[in-house]
Amino acid sequence: MKDNVISEYDVTPLPIKIAARDVQVYYGDTHALKDVSVDIEDKTVTAFIGPSGCGKSTFLRCINRMNDTIDIARVTGDIRIDGEDIYDKRVDPVQLRAKVGMVFQKPNPFPKSIYDNVAYGPRIHGMARNKAELDDIVERALKRAALWNEVKDRLQAPGTGLSGGQQQRLCIARAVATEPEVLLMDEPCSALDPIATAQVEELIDELRENFSVVIVTHSMQQAARVSQKTAFFHLGHLVEFGDTDKIFTTPEDPRTESYITGRIG
Amino acid sequence: MGDLLNSGSATVLALIILGLAALGFALTRRRTVVSVQGDTRRLHSLPAYYGYNAAMLIAVPSLMVIAVWLLVQPVLVQNAVIELIPEEVVAEGSSVGLVMSDVRRVAEGLDSAVAQGAMTVQEAASLDAGATDVRAQLAEIGVALGADVQGPVLAAAQRYRTMTATGRLAMMVTALALALAGFAYAFSRTNADFRARNTVEAGIKALLILAASLAVLTTVGIVLSMLFESINFFRLHDWKDFFLGRSWAPNFRGDSDLSILPLLWGTLYISIIALAVAVPIGLFAAIYLSEYASSTVRSFAKPLLEILAGIPTIVYGLFALLTVGPFLVKIFGRGEDGLLGVDWMSGATSVLTAGLVMGIMLIPFVSSLSDDIINAVPQSLRDGSFGLGATHSETIRQVVLPAALPGIVGAVLLAASRAIGETMIVVLGAGAIARISGNPLEAMTTITTRIVSQLTGDTDFASPETLVAFALGLTLFVLTLGLNVLALYIVRKYREQYE
Ligand SMILES: Nc1ncnc2c1ncn2[C@@H]1O[C@H](COP(=O)(O)OP(=O)(O)OP(=O)(O)O)[C@@H](O)[C@H]1O
Ligand SMILES: [Mg+2]
Numbered sequence: 001m002k003d004n005v006i007s008e009y010d011v012t013p014l015p016i017k018i019a020a021r022d023v024q025v026y027y028g029d030t031h032a033l034k035d036v037s038v039d040i041e042d043k044t045v046t047a048f049i050g051p052s053g054c055g056k057s058t059f060l061r062c063i064n065r066m067n068d069t070i071d072i073a074r075v076t077g078d079i080r081i082d083g084e085d086i087y088d089k090r091v092d093p094v095q096l097r098a099k100v101g102m103v104f105q106k107p108n109p110f111p112k113s114i115y116d117n118v119a120y121g122p123r124i125h126g127m128a129r130n131k132a133e134l135d136d137i138v139e140r141a142l143k144r145a146a147l148w149n150e151v152k153d154r155l156q157a158p159g160t161g162l163s164g165g166q167q168q169r170l171c172i173a174r175a176v177a178t179e180p181e182v183l184l185m186d187e188p189c190s191a192l193d194p195i196a197t198a199q200v201e202e203l204i205d206e207l208r209e210n211f212s213v214v215i216v217t218h219s220m221q222q223a224a225r226v227s228q229k230t231a232f233f234h235l236g237h238l239v240e241f242g243d244t245d246k247i248f249t250t251p252e253d254p255r256t257e258s259y260i261t262g263r264i265g
Numbered sequence: 266m267g268d269l270l271n272s273g274s275a276t277v278l279a280l281i282i283l284g285l286a287a288l289g290f291a292l293t294r295r296r297t298v299v300s301v302q303g304d305t306r307r308l309h310s311l312p313a314y315y316g317y318n319a320a321m322l323i324a325v326p327s328l329m330v331i332a333v334w335l336l337v338q339p340v341l342v343q344n345a346v347i348e349l350i351p352e353e354v355v356a357e358g359s360s361v362g363l364v365m366s367d368v369r370r371v372a373e374g375l376d377s378a379v380a381q382g383a384m385t386v387q388e389a390a391s392l393d394a395g396a397t398d399v400r401a402q403l404a405e406i407g408v409a410l411g412a413d414v415q416g417p418v419l420a421a422a423q424r425y426r427t428m429t430a431t432g433r434l435a436m437m438v439t440a441l442a443l444a445l446a447g448f449a450y451a452f453s454r455t456n457a458d459f460r461a462r463n464t465v466e467a468g469i470k471a472l473l474i475l476a477a478s479l480a481v482l483t484t485v486g487i488v489l490s491m492l493f494e495s496i497n498f499f500r501l502h503d504w505k506d507f508f509l510g511r512s513w514a515p516n517f518r519g520d521s522d523l524s525i526l527p528l529l530w531g532t533l534y535i536s537i538i539a540l541a542v543a544v545p546i547g548l549f550a551a552i553y554l555s556e557y558a559s560s561t562v563r564s565f566a567k568p569l570l571e572i573l574a575g576i577p578t579i580v581y582g583l584f585a586l587l588t589v590g591p592f593l594v595k596i597f598g599r600g601e602d603g604l605l606g607v608d609w610m611s612g613a614t615s616v617l618t619a620g621l622v623m624g625i626m627l628i629p630f631v632s633s634l635s636d637d638i639i640n641a642v643p644q645s646l647r648d649g650s651f652g653l654g655a656t657h658s659e660t661i662r663q664v665v666l667p668a669a670l671p672g673i674v675g676a677v678l679l680a681a682s683r684a685i686g687e688t689m690i691v692v693l694g695a696g697a698i699a700r701i702s703g704n705p706l707e708a709m710t711t712i713t714t715r716i717v718s719q720l721t722g723d724t725d726f727a728s729p730e731t732l733v734a735f736a737l738g739l740t741l742f743v744l745t746l747g748l749n750v751l752a753l754y755i756v757r758k759y760r761e762q763y764e
Contacts, residue, residue: 064652066648066651066652069647069648069651071560094651094654094655094656095654096654097651097652097653097654098653098654099654101652101653102652104645104648104649104652106645108643108645108646108648108649109649110646110649110650110663110664110667110668111646111664111667111668112667120650120653120655120663121653121654121655124653124654124655124659124663125654171649174649174653175652175653178653178654
């Protein structure tokens with residue numbers, strides 16, 4: 001089935017959603033991201049892989065300007081979403097982040113009820129006209145994040161009372177609820193058991209119909225399973241970027257190959 | 266030895282014991298190492314632990330005996346000596362306390378006479394008030410006495426001297442014996458298998474428990490003493506008047522109205538005004554400093570705020586009396602000459618004056634506590650909110666403040682208990698008139714100021730007018746304790762909810 005997807009993808013080239021050119025990120029004096037240029041397509045899952053500390057999260061945070069909240073971080077270069085330069089002075093980062101959702105590496109539910117956690121974004125952006133609509137949005141988001149069945153009877157319980165994996169799915173539901181065009185997921189499955197992982201992967205595959213999804217993962221299998229494109233980062237460089245199948249079968253760069261083989265065994 | 270018995274003897278003794286402890290440490294440690302022929306891996310614990318064990322056994326029991334002895338001995342000696350003084354002497358000399366201080370002075374005089382060689386030990390012990398002029402003799406060597414020494418007092422002083430000296434000697438012997446026994450015990454027990462590390466651990470734990478229980482006992486002692494004096498008060502004064510009466514009018518000729526209600530009203534009214542000033546300003550300042558201010562602004566604004574916290578409250582009191590009070594009078598008083606052309610306020614002291622100034626005093630308190638609490642909210646929560654497209658102020662209102670709320674409520678309640686217990690500002694700024702009124706421009710008075718005024722000047726600790734201070738103090742204590750408990754309860758409740 002997967003082969004079908006890939007071949008289908010091969011025949012119909014998709015429009016570019018995110019175009020990055022020569023992106024550099026500095027944390028104070030540390031040069032964390034060097035000359036990254038990449039085109040991320042719409043309605044595609046793109047996986048970022050690479051050893052710890054190579055700059056995957058850093059690049060992800062460039063795409064929704066979360067690096068703005070870090071005092072010492074400095075970003076140069078050019079990132080366009082739908083052709084619009086997101087680092088332009090006229091772009092409101094708040095607006096941008098409504099369009100580019102993010103699931104963080106560590107689950108960070110708000111100290112509010114499960115319901116309020118999911119309703120947070122829709123409320124801020126005025127997405128529901130009444131309570132019933134909001135209820136709908138919350139239910140749909142929780143279902144997509146494969147959490148609905150576990151929490152439907154205790155929507156008013158605090159989100160911080162859930163288990164680690166449930167919290168992570170709550171954060172996914174929270175991000176999905178605002179209907180972003182791009183979803184950035186930083187190791188969304190690192191705290192999940194295989195069943196929940198499979199559910200989240202299903203969700204990612206489903207999201208691909210409408211959104212462009214970028215997922216950071218340390219699991220080669222996961223990257224191979226869910227993504228159509230893969231980017232390999234190493235020491236702040238984007239070493240190789242291409243079709244997932246190709247990266248995992250015939251990588252061009254020796255560093256990619258040794259990383260993949262080292263991991264896969 | 267004679268010198269040792271004098272005032273410095275306890276210190277010298279303590280030093281000797283510490284010296285013994287150091288010696289015990291070194292010798293025991295050496296012995297341990299020697300016992301395994303230098304191969305310390307065969308020891309159960311590191312060699313130093315054997316040393317610590319010895320030092321602990323030498324120093325701790327003996328020093329504790331000294332401490333307890335020094336506290337108990339004067340009481341015992343005094344009780345024994347008082348029996349020697351007939352009641353007539355006490356009647357003339359006005360009180361037992363005064364006579365006893367005479368006795369101590371004479372005893373000290375005799376001590377220094379002996380020390381300077383003006384008298385022999387036997388002479389001092391056999392001195393007779395009838396035969397010699399003790400006052401003149403002591404004056405020669407520089408000990409001035411207020412009156413001629415009477416026979417019983419001299420006898421008591423001599424008894425006091427001998428008892429004190431024997432007591433001190435006994436203390437030294439006991440303490441040294443204990444130290445040496447500890448030394449011997451530790452030294453003999455030391456061998457490779459002895460678990461010195463565990464023993465030292467237990468010893469340290471015991472010392473820590475001792476420190477903690479001393480702190481707790483002190484608190485209990487303070488509360489008990491307040492409680493007993495309050496009970497004395499309620500024997501002399503009707504509790505219904507104290508808690509339910511409507512007026513406060515102490516009258517040192519007796520038959521006073523001593524009701525806490527007008528004072529409580531003043532206290533609460535002023536505290537509420539103070540909190541109304543301090544909480545919004547302090548909280549907003551904290552939000553600005555922790556969320557918006559750049560690190561440069563922060564680096565000078567925070568210390569400046571903290572300087573405000575370091576100003577002594579008496580200075581705030583002066584500020585209230587000399588600046589804020591007259592300023593308020595200018596606005597709300599003076600009839601035609603005033604800024605508003607009204608005559609609502611006559612004197613500088615008022616509830617509003619004290620409340621405003623106390624509020625200013627509490628701003629840094631509220632802001633620095635809230636600042637810490639807001640900073641403790643994990644950055645990941647802010648990131649999560651920003652990541653969903655929330656603005657900074659939405660994030661603060663909906664995520665940061667709710668997460669910080671229990672801590673902030675705790676800070677506000679702590680500020681409230683400071684406001685309730687604050688004294689100097691209200692002494693100078695609030696006035697001295699006890700009344701229950703809703704007008705913030707009138708002078709009122711508080712519990713703390715009344716405690717001060719009931720205990721200053723001539724006080725007689727048998728009259729309800731003085732003892733009421735303890736009942737007031739106890740009520741204040743219960744009030745602030747209640748607030749603190751409530752603060753803890755709220756904090757815990759929110760914790761359970763969100764952690
Ligand atoms: N807030 C920060 N301040 C300073 N340096 C940072 C900060 N965040 C990341 N870095 C540095 O930037 C580099 C890249 O970090 P990044 O978090 O992007 O790695 P990563 O690829 O996501 O690693 P991991 O797989 O462990 O999550 C690292 O060397 C890290 O030390
Ligand atoms: Mg990361």
